[in-house]
Each structure stands twice: as C-alpha cells, then as structure tokens.
Amino acid sequence: xxxxxxxxxxxxxxxxxxxxxxxxxxxxxxxxxxxxxxxxxxxxxxxxxxxxxxxxxxxxxxxxxxxxxxxxxxxxxxxxxxxxxxxxxxxxxxxxxxxxxxxxxxxxxxxxxxxxxxxxxxxxxxxxxxxxxxxxxxxxxxxxxxxxxxxxxxxxxxxxxxxxxxxxxxxxxxxxxxxxxxxxxxxxxxxxxxxxxxxxxxxxxxxxxxxxxxxxxxxxxxxxxxxxxxxxxxxxxxxxxxxxxxxxxxxxxxxxxxxxxxxxxxxxxxxxxxxxxxxxxxxxxxxxxxxxxxxxxxxxxxxxxxxxxxxxxxxxxxxxxxxxxxxxxxxxxxxxxxxxxxxxxxxxxxxxxxxxxxxxxxxxxxxxxxxxxxxxxxxxxxxxxxxxxxxxxxxxxxxxxxxxxxxxxxxxxxxxxxxxxxxxxxxxxxxxxxxxxxxxxxxxxxxx
Numbered sequence: 001x002x003x004x005x006x007x008x009x010x011x012x013x014x015x016x017x018x019x020x021x022x023x024x025x026x027x028x029x030x031x032x033x034x035x036x037x038x039x040x041x042x043x044x045x046x047x048x049x050x051x052x053x054x055x056x057x058x059x060x061x062x063x064x065x066x067x068x069x070x071x072x073x074x075x076x077x078x079x080x081x082x083x084x085x086x087x088x089x090x091x092x093x094x095x096x097x098x099x100x101x102x103x104x105x106x107x108x109x110x111x112x113x114x115x116x117x118x119x120x121x122x123x124x125x126x127x128x129x130x131x132x133x134x135x136x137x138x139x140x141x142x143x144x145x146x147x148x149x150x151x152x153x154x155x156x157x158x159x160x161x162x163x164x165x166x167x168x169x170x171x172x173x174x175x176x177x178x179x180x181x182x183x184x185x186x187x188x189x190x191x192x193x194x195x196x197x198x199x200x201x202x203x204x205x206x207x208x209x210x211x212x213x214x215x216x217x218x219x220x221x222x223x224x225x226x227x228x229x230x231x232x233x234x235x236x237x238x239x240x241x242x243x244x245x246x247x248x249x250x251x252x253x254x255x256x257x258x259x260x261x262x263x264x265x266x267x268x269x270x271x272x273x274x275x276x277x278x279x280x281x282x283x284x285x286x287x288x289x290x291x292x293x294x295x296x297x298x299x300x301x302x303x304x305x306x307x308x309x310x311x312x313x314x315x316x317x318x319x320x321x322x323x324x325x326x327x328x329x330x331x332x333x334x335x336x337x338x339x340x341x342x343x344x345x346x347x348x349x350x351x352x353x354x355x356x357x358x359x360x361x362x363x364x365x366x367x368x369x370x371x372x373x374x375x376x377x378x379x380x381x382x383x384x385x386x387x388x389x390x391x392x393x394x395x396x397x398x399x400x401x402x403x404x405x406x407x408x409x410x411x412x413x414x415x416x417x418x419x420x421x422x423x424x425x426x427x428x429x430x431x432x433x434x435x436x437x438x439x440x441x442x443x444x445x446x447x448x
Contacts, residue, residue, distance in 0.1 A: 022221040058143040063168030066212030069146035082115040121145030122154035170211025197237040207290030276346035297323035311351035311426035349426030371411035
C-alpha cells in the first residue's frame with residue numbers, strides 16, 4: 001500500500017528523482033497537463049464539471065493500459081485536497097483493506113477526505129470488494145477503482161451500483177506524438193540534454209505504443225539512452241536506433257495521408273482482381289507499418305457486401321468474424337484472422353449487384369422525395385387511418401399458399417423500377433431464379 005499526503009509536494013520526491021523511470025517523471029500532476037480523455041475532461045464535460053465543483057463520487061475508470069487511470073486519480077485527489085491511498089489488487093488482501101479503512105476513519109475524524117485508489121480492482125474477489133461497501137456508503141472513503149475489464153462482469157453489482165463508471169479511451173497517435181515531443185524539452189524529461197530526433201520517429205513510437213502512454217515513454221527513453229553522442233554532448237536518435245528499440249523495421253507512412261489511402265486501395269483492388277498474393281502483401285504492408293487492424297477489418301466488411309454480396313453468403317459473416325477477432329485479441333495475433341479473410345474474399349465469386357441496387361435506389365430516393373407509400377402497405381393503428389383506407393387490401397404473405405401476394409409495394413411512380421439485378425455468380429444464381437419467379441407472380445404472370 002502506498003499512502004501519499006497530497007499536502008506534500010510530489011515534485012520534491014519521486015518526480016525529481018533523476019533515476020526514476022521516464023514514465024514516472026513525466027506523470028502529469030495537474031489537469032492542464034493531462035492528455036487525452038477530452039470526452040470526459042473537455043470544457044463542459046461531466047467529469048470536468050464534477051472536478052470544478054469539487055463533487056467527487058466513487059467511480060470506476062475502465063480502459064486499456066497506459067491511458068492515465070492512476071494519473072487521473074492522483075490529479076483528482078490533488079484538486080479535492082484529499083488524502084490519497086493507493087494500493088494494488090494484485091498484492092493487497094483483506095488485512096490491507098482493513099488498515100486502509102482504519103486510516104480513512106482517522107482522516108475523517110480530522111475532517112480530511114480520503115480518496116482510495118484501487119488498481120486492477122477486478123482482481124479482488126467478492127469478499128474483498130464487499131469490504132469496501134459500508135465505507136463507501138457512509139462516505140468514509142471516495143473509492144476510485146481502475147480496471148481493464150468490463151465492470152459489469154468483474155465488479156460486484158452492489159459495489160458497482162454505488163460507483164459512476166467512466167470509460168477511458170486509448171490515446172490517439174497525435175496525443176502520444178505531442179507528449180513525446182514535449183518530453184524532449186521538458187526539464188522532467190530530457191530538457192537538460194541536447195537531443196536531435198525527427199518528428200517522424202516520434203510518430204513511429206506513437207504508432208508502436210498503440211494508445212499506451214507508458215509504452216511510448218519507455219520506448220523513447222530506451223531510444224534516447226542508446227542514441228549517438230557527439231563530442232559536444234549532442235544526442236542524435238536515428239531511425240536505426242528506433243528500429244532496434246521497436247524490435248522491427250519502421251515502415252513509416254502517414255495514416256491520414258496519401259500513402260494510407262494508396263495502400264488500402266491496393267488491398268481492395270487486389271482482392272477484387274482475385275489476387276490473394278498481392279492482397280496479403282498489401283495487408284502486411286499496412287499492419288507492419290502500424291495500421292489499425294480494425295480499420296482494415298471494417299474495409300473487409302464493406303468489400304464483402306460491395307464486391308461479393310449474395311454470390312457467397314459466407315463472405316459477410318467471415319469479414320464480421322475477422323473484425324471481432326481483431327477486437328478481442330488485437331495485434332499481432334489477429335494478423336492471421338485478417339489474412340484468412342483477405343484470401344477468402346479474394347477467391348470468392350464476384351457480384352456487385354447489391355452495390356448497384358443501393359446506388360440506383362439512392363438516386364431515386366434523393367430525387368423523388370415525395371413518392372407516397374402505397375395505401376395497401378400503410379399501417380392503420382387508428383380508426384381515422386382505417387377510414388382513409390390505410391392498409392385496405394393488405395394480404396399477409398404467410399397466409400397464402402405461395403407465401404407471396406400480388407400487392408405492389410413500390411410507389412406508383414416507381415412501380416416499374418428494378419434495383420436489384422443479380423448475376424449468376426455463385427449462390428446469386430439461385431437468388432436470380434427466385435427473384436424472376438417472384439416478380440412474375442406479382443405481375444400476374446405466374447399461377448396463383
């Protein structure tokens with residue numbers, strides 16, 4: 001358990017220790033230095049208003065590692081002038097909890113609030129979590145728990161109901177690159193050193209860190225400490241040094257620029273041309289350069305409907321499964337799930353009939369906004385609507401032998417339009433036959 005009185009100045013101890021890890025030295029101490037989480041801490045946002053009004057409830061911070069859960073808890077304690085008690089669910093048990101509660105009661109008797117921060121609170125068992133309940137209820141402590149797991153599954157319902165859950169998001173690459181750039185000049189970081197390092201290399205570290213500030217700072221520290229030192233004491237961090245620290249080549253490209261779109265276009269068109277070898281190469285180019293696998297997975301889902309469609313009904317399911325795999329296991333494990341999907345889509349039968357159907361219907365929808373819904377398929381929940389012939393003549397298809405009726409469902413002005421024009425590729429050939437028979441029946445050309 002780590003107890004810290006926030007009426008002491010942290011900058012005089014841990015943060016000023018030159019031997020401390022860079023991530024600890026650069027830990028923000030005030031809200032103005034905190035990066036990310038604008039959806040919670042931006043002007044007018046809920047948590048920001050709570051801090052400004054000094055109305056701090058017990059809460060759970062849920063988010064991935066390295067996004068600032070512990071740091072935010074310390075900042076909150078600072079702003080609320082609370083005694084900060086910090087311990088980890090990994091190393092602490094019932095005895096430590098009881099000791100903390102005793103200390104909290106003592107603090108309360110002196111009129112001092114106690115903010116109790118529990119890292120990895122999901123690792124506590126039910127009995128340990130329940131031990132906090134009476135103290136949270138009577139206000140002896142303000143509990144802030146941090147977890148990387150879904151609180152709905154990992155935190156007891158009784159405790160969870162007494163806490164406000166805040167979801168912390170991964171830091172963006174821009175956030176991390178700005179933080180690293182500031183670290184180079186900050187006295188707490190490397191401000192006392194003459195360091196030369198290209199912005200592209202900072203961006204490469206930001207991509208590698210994947211939203212984790214601690215990983216980004218640890219990697220920067222390794223790169224700087226292994227930089228080339230000139231006789232004048234200037235430290236130069238080269239691309240080769242960064243590559244060694246990352247353990248891989250830095251295939252740098254601007255994920256918001258032209259190369260980003262060139263590569264995703266190359267992947268899409270290689271699959272469209274049934275070339276799995278080229279498609280897998282472009283996939284690897286993007287992933288090894290740090291592209292978000294979920295971005296690629298979203299594009300594969302689009303491809304499955306745009307270029308394969310009903311020619312292979314498994315294409316969309318396969319693409320969605322790949323997205324879920326990327327979400328569940330992340331990099332680098334999800335590379336094979338994406339490869340499997342890219343090869344499958346490359347070799348699947350082709351049909352862009354769904355794409356053409358929607359684009360044609362969209363054009364009509366935008367140019368003919370006032371086409372009325374036919375009375376026969378309008379809903380009639382009121383008597384007045386019934387008197388106006390809403391739903392009159394409607395035939396429930398399941399009541400017919402053929403499971404289809406002669407009703408016209410398109411507006412009168414569009415009754416002859418055809419949007420879905422299936423090909424005969426793969427399973428879509430079967431769809432085409434069914435469609436032709438249903439259209440013929442609805443036009444009265446088939447048997448009743």
